[in-house]
Amino acid sequence: MTLMEQTRPAISPEGVSAAASSQGFLAVVGVGIKLAAQTSLEAKAQIEAADRVFYLVTDPGTEYWLQTLNPTSESLQPFYDGRDSRLTTYLDITDYLLDHVRQGLHVCAVFYGHPGIFVFPSHRAVARARSEGFQAVMLPGISAEDCLFADLGIDPARKGCQTFEATDFLIFHRTFDPRNALVLWQVGVLGEVGYKISLSPQKLAVLVERLLEAYPPDHPVVVYEAARYPVCDPLIIRTTLAGLDVSMISSITTLYIPPLSQRKPDLEVAARLGIPADFIKRRFEMSDEEIERLGLD
Ligand SMILES: C[S@@+](CC[C@H](N)C(=O)[O-])C[C@H]1O[C@@H](n2cnc3c(N)ncnc32)[C@H](O)[C@@H]1O
Known part of the structure; x- marks a missing residue:
């Protein structure tokens, strides 16, 4: 089976009921931070196979790249116009994604970085789609x-x-x-x-x-x-x-x-874990540079 053929999961993702609709499907994917270079193969396959792609990314290069992968790609940026709060924007984006899933489409929502890190509409859209009986997956991306x-x-x-x-x-x-x-x-x-x-x-x-x-x-x-x-x-x-x-x-x-200086090790806990006291003491007394030099990091 090729990646393209795997776009709709054969096994229901976690949280999807057995009665999940076989029609609308939502894939939420991340494309990483660096243009085109940090997108996983499974995320790219979802983008290419979707009936509709919606995206929120930070640079025109990524927008262009998404268009080449899937000409249906549409920016969600207009949801930021005319709204005075980020919350309203996020709720409206979620509704918009769900509207397309309800039409029975394979929808791919693309966010930069990891789609589940500081991206409110992504988690909400997946949860809403699942609660309405649709299959929905989130695929990880490389975060900042x-x-x-x-x-x-x-x-x-x-x-x-x-x-x-x-x-x-x-x-x-x-x-x-x-x-x-x-x-x-x-x-x-x-x-x-x-x-x-x-x-x-x-x-x-x-x-x-x-x-x-x-x-x-x-x-x-x-x-x-x-x-x-x-x-x-x-x-x-x-x-x-x-x-x-x-x-x-x-x-x-x-x-x-960066952290303040190293905390004191708890030798009693170390002993209970079977770690020799000498090993812990030596490690505690070593500077960061020494640990790195000896490759103990
Ligand atoms: C709404 S969050 C999006 C995070 C994104 N989903 C991720 O996985 O990296 C925006 C924040 O991500 C971080 N961020 C985004 N792009 C970045 C970059 N190129 N370098 C460092 N941090 C970045 C910043 O802290 C920024 O305020």
């Missing part, structure tokens, strides 16, 4: 955070990593441990419920103030933008918390804050 780990050379599993949407992080006082790595998304639209993308120094100050409760002012911070075109390099600005400035931040900035 995946690119960040690769470009900055970070293994999130090594010291732990917490990831938050910046406004949500502030408003709900999200609990985090500064001895883990911290990733903050959507810093460029801090506190923005509409579509303004310029970040004011006053808003950035609220974030910095909160972070200064956990880190010293000279703690390193990385302002990061993954490359969107194969010929480009990522934008990586290394600064400190006190040195952060709005001029460094755009609508696609993600902020990476």
